[in-house]
Amino acid sequence: MAQTRLGRAENRAGWAFVMPALVLVGIFMIYPILWSLWMSLQTGRGMTTSFGGLANIQRLFADPIFLTALSNTMIFLAIQVPIMIMLALVFAVMLNDPKTKFRGLFRTAIFLPAVTSLVAYSILFKSIFSNDGLATTIVTFFGGPEISWLGEPFWAKVVIILAITWRWTGYNMIFYLAALQNIDRSIYEAARIDGVPARAQFFRITIPMLKPVILFTTIISTIGTLQLFDEVQNITQGGPSNATLTLSQYIFNLTFRFMPSYGYAATVSYVIVVLVAVLSVIQFWIARDRK
Amino acid sequence: MSAGVRLEGLRKSYGAVEVIRGVDLDIEPQEFVVFVGPSGCGKSTLLRMIAGLEEITGGDLYIGERRMNDTDASRRGIAMVFQSYALYPHMTVRENMGFALKYAGVKKPEIKAQVDEAARILGLDQLMDRRPKDLSGGQRQRVAIGRAIVRHPEVFLFDEPLSNLDAELRVQMRIEIARLHSELKSTIVYVTHDQVEAMTLADKIVVLRDGRIEQVGTPLDLYDDPDNLFVAGFIGSPKMNFLPAELSGGALTLVEHGGQTVPLPPLGRAPQEGERVTLGIRPEHFRKEGSAALEVDVEIVENLGGETYVYARQAGSDVLTIATGGARGLRQGDRMTARFDPSDALLFNREGLRIR
Incomplete structure (x- = not known):
């Protein structure tokens, strides 16, 4: 032209x-x-x-530490993201109810962890879950067993999941609150007059209307958890015996802690990229408009 | 199938602020009642109190014979249509209309039959699988009405249902709602700030101001025989003209019209000599003939074709609105004689109450 x-x-x-x-x-x-x-x-x-061509990819499948890191990451993802999303939704709905008292206070309190210093909160979690920490004191007070939180693979995973849930629930909740505040209040008033029970209002009205936001936060959280590094590095350093080692941490170790293996570290990075891409496509597909 | 509604000394306050200040009202079964008033008068709050969306601070609410103050909104036998339509955006028209019935324990085939029936009444048959976002404003409001119809309520509540529609659609929907009322024979309580809607739809109009009822009556009662200046000014379009006057020597001296006098309208009890009053004349009561006459200068002429509105004044007076059927030739600056028959005029005392 x-x-x-x-x-x-x-x-x-x-x-x-x-x-x-x-x-x-x-x-x-x-x-x-x-x-x-x-x-x-x-x-x-x-x-x-x-x-080396595809040699690094072959190495992945034969690398037990990589497989441990991959399975740890997937466990964190599969357990933590759904719990956090549900919690964030419940909090958002509760805090959106005009009848809730001290809404501003709760909203701030729940959001605050997202802007807290990472190192500070990691140290706090470490001390709460240390062998003579608050968690042990409370559990033993109620007659529970003495648990070595950071020493046992299972409980170390639980602590990490608690930590990231604590930190990111408020962050996700803010998205839902914003979306909820955009829903016309008379929709709920109409439902109330029509005798739609509260449970059905939540599952049949609120959740479907929040679907785009839920999809967004799920993808963001999935990406975040696949890249999980800071909490693990600060609270457990991947231990005990690699029970909380994540993919990102493994990349870090391959590059900076062991004799540097840049090529292999890059390959592991691309595993995260592929996982993010595949999981996002699946999530979009699940949330697609069926009509 | 339709019930009456009775309000007895109904009150509502938010903290120290009282927004509904003791409302007594009887609504007959099958009656179409319109609450009308300026914004902030409490008409929507009153409706929401009947609906059960606002708690009642004082007084009693009866729907049918049952006291409903503490009854949940879903058990009052009402259905409500909102200004914003309040449709569920993720559901189709069919799902929107049938959604509530599922929770009322209605069986699936029965739901389908009722939804189809409502769709037929409202002409929605072709739109049943569309989502609200694919509908026009008028269609959305019809769906909202359909959602109310399928529940077979004893009382329909409408909260400014036509306010979001453009002028043409509003007229169309107004006619449709009137048709619906004659077809369903249900009690309707309808809130609007548009007095034309009130005049055209209502069996009975309730004029509200500042949380109180100013007057209740049929549309023509309120038009012909308003109790006070507020109702006289609110009902009728264009507004009634108000002329300050003083009684002297058995006639009215128009204070703003150079002391011109006009005869007193026929009254049961004449005001006292020297009393300050307000003379009310509707624009359409100015005619070619009449024993009273005002000399005025034309300021603006609005030609609507069938009707012409002339805005005119005398030096120093407020603008008068004069409806003239045929007078097309008038121009700005012309002098005209606006005549009226004193028996058409209304008189109000200093407090704004009607002198009859």
Whole structure:
């Protein structure tokens, strides 16, 4: 198509405006992504690498630590995300009810963990669940057994799940609250007059109307949990005996703690990418409009 | 199938603020009652108290013969249509209309029959599988009405149902609601701020102001025989003209019209000499003939074709609205004589109450 002079000038101006952003995105996002893809095809340690083709992928399936990290991550995901989403929904519905007292206070209290310093709260959790910590005191007070929270694989996982749920429930709740506040109140008044029970109002009206937000938060939480690193690193360091080791932590270990294996670490990173992509597609498919 | 509604000394306050200040009202079975008043007068609150969406602070509410103050909204035998339609956006028209019946223990085939019947009455047959977002405003409101019909309520409550529609649709839906009422023969309580809706739909209009009833009556009662200045000014469009006047020598001296005098309307009890009163004349009561005449200068002429509204005044007076059937030739700046028959005019005392 023949370009007019005005069209060309507009094009130049347009490119001039987007160029700075494009350059930055290129250097800091696209280049690393492509480079890590190239790296994932390299084998070897430290700086002495050579092209290995799909050798790293073969190594994945034979690597027991990777398989442990993968299964730990999937356990966190499968248990923590649904619990957190349900909790966030319940809190949001309760705090959206005009009859609830001290709504502002509860809303702040539940959201606060999301903006708390990560290290501070990790230390707090570590101390609560240490062998002579608050959790042990409470459990033994009620006649429960003395549990080595961070020493047993099962309980260490429970502590991590508690920690991330505590931290991120309020964050998700805010999305639901915002969505709930956009729902016309007369819809619930109509349901009330029509004699629709509260349970049915929640499951047949609230949940379907929040579906897009639920999908969004589920995907965001899935991505977050697949990348889980900070809590584990600060509370359990992946222990005991790799029982809480996550994929991200394993990538960190491969790169910075062991003799660096950049190529293999990049391959494990791409496992997370593929998992995020596959799970997101599945979630979109489940939440699709069926009509 | 339809019940009456009785309000006895109904009150509602939010903290120290009283918004409904003792309302007594009898609504007969099958009656179409319209609550009308300016915004903030409490008409919607009153309706929501009948619906059970607002708690009743004082007084008694009866639907049929049962006292309903503490009865849950779902057990009052009412159905409500909201201004915002309040449809469930994720459900089809059919699901929207049948949703409540499921929880009332109605069997599936029965639900289908009732929903189909309501759809037939409202002409929604072709839209049953659409979602609310695929419907026009008028269609949505019809679905909302359908959702009310399928429950076979004893009383229908409408909360400004036509306010979100454009002018043309509003007229159409108004006629449809009137038709529906004659077909269903149910009691309807209808809230609006639009006095045209009130006049055209109601068997009985309740004019509210500041949480109190100003007057109750048939549309023409309120139009012809208002109790006070507020009702006189609220009912009728364009508004009634109010002229300040003083009684002197058995006639009315119009204070703002250069002391011009007009004869006193026929009254049972004439006001005292020198008393300040307000003379009310409806725009359509100005005619070519009449024993009273006002000389005025034309300011604006609105030609509606069939009807012409002239806005005119005398130096120093308020603008008068004059409806003239045929006078098409009038222009701005013309001088005209607005005549009326004193027996058409209404008189109000200083407190705004009617002098009869």
